[in-house]
Amino acid sequence: MTRHDPKLLDELAARHALGLQSARVRRRVGRLAARDATLSAAIARWEDIAARMSETTPPISPPARVWSAVENRLTPAPAARQKRPGWFDWLRPALGFALVMVLAAGLVQMIGPRQPVPGVEQALPASYVGILADRDGRARLLVSSQRHGRTAHIKWLVPPTLPAGTRAELWALPAEGEPFLLGVLPGEGPATVTLADTSEALLSRVARLGVAFRPADGDTSTPPTEFELIGHCAKLW
Structure with missing residues (x-):
């Protein structure tokens, strides 16, 4: 049963908080939450996640x-x-808030429950989150990494079409200073990228993230002159 499975319970709570359920299912889950403190706490946790994403992520302005x-x-x-x-x-x-909610839903599987069911009351682990869009303003990539972690979680919303002999590189764009490489991205599916240091050490002064398509055998010591995808690097804590 969903309420006895930590992962399924957390996903149910996330979909409820993000408004991704039908009216009938939403009413049913609401009735269950009124009687189940664990489910109620999980919903409150995801409502907090959605609120903080809306507050900390700069507005995405479509063309x-x-x-x-x-x-x-x-x-x-x-x-x-x-x-x-x-x-x-x-x-x-x-419409802008709705877009944030849809993108937040993409973090359900990336973040997931960190503790068994009794621990769902705990806050979302402090994380850096990036939503990268193409030149037409379409969201293409989600990047998430815990504040003191050394791994970035990658989820393509739209898989890239890479020209032959090229690769996708994820770059950090500090408010001051030269861009620096965070890692090479896989061309599809959810994946992880190992970072050279903790996210806090690497991203604390980074304003934006960018993805460049460059030759697979190219020199990564020289920053790209242009990026195919770009987005703000938000702090979620």
Whole structure:
């Protein structure tokens, strides 16, 4: 039964907190949580994760053409837009929050429960999290690493199409100083990358992360001049 399986319970709580369940399932889980302190604590934990991601991750701004396309589909008639002035302004934050929730859902499997069921009340381990997007503003890659860990967890939202003879390199882009290599990324699937030091030592002053496609036999001592993917490096604690 889900409530007796730590991993399944944690995923159930995450989907509930992130709004990924149907209305019927959501009501049922809500009733269970009212009677089950462990499930209730797990839901509260994931609600806290979602809230902190929304607060610490800078807004992702899609290209203007994306907003124009959405606005045209929802309000095709100019007259209709005049009758409801300003409605699209408050829709944008709502869509942005929804995007954060969807991306947060990708961390369910990456983070997972760290303790048996009695320990789900504990807070999410302090972590660095990056959401990297392509030049059109589409989220493509999730990167997560515990603050004092030496491993980065990688999850491609859209697997890259690498030209023959090239590889994907993950670079740290400090607010001040030269970019430095964090590791070479696999071309597909969830994976891990071993870091040269702890995330705290490497990323504490890093503002953004970038992915460059470069020759597989190239020199990694020279930073790339351009990046295919780029995103903010957020602190989750």
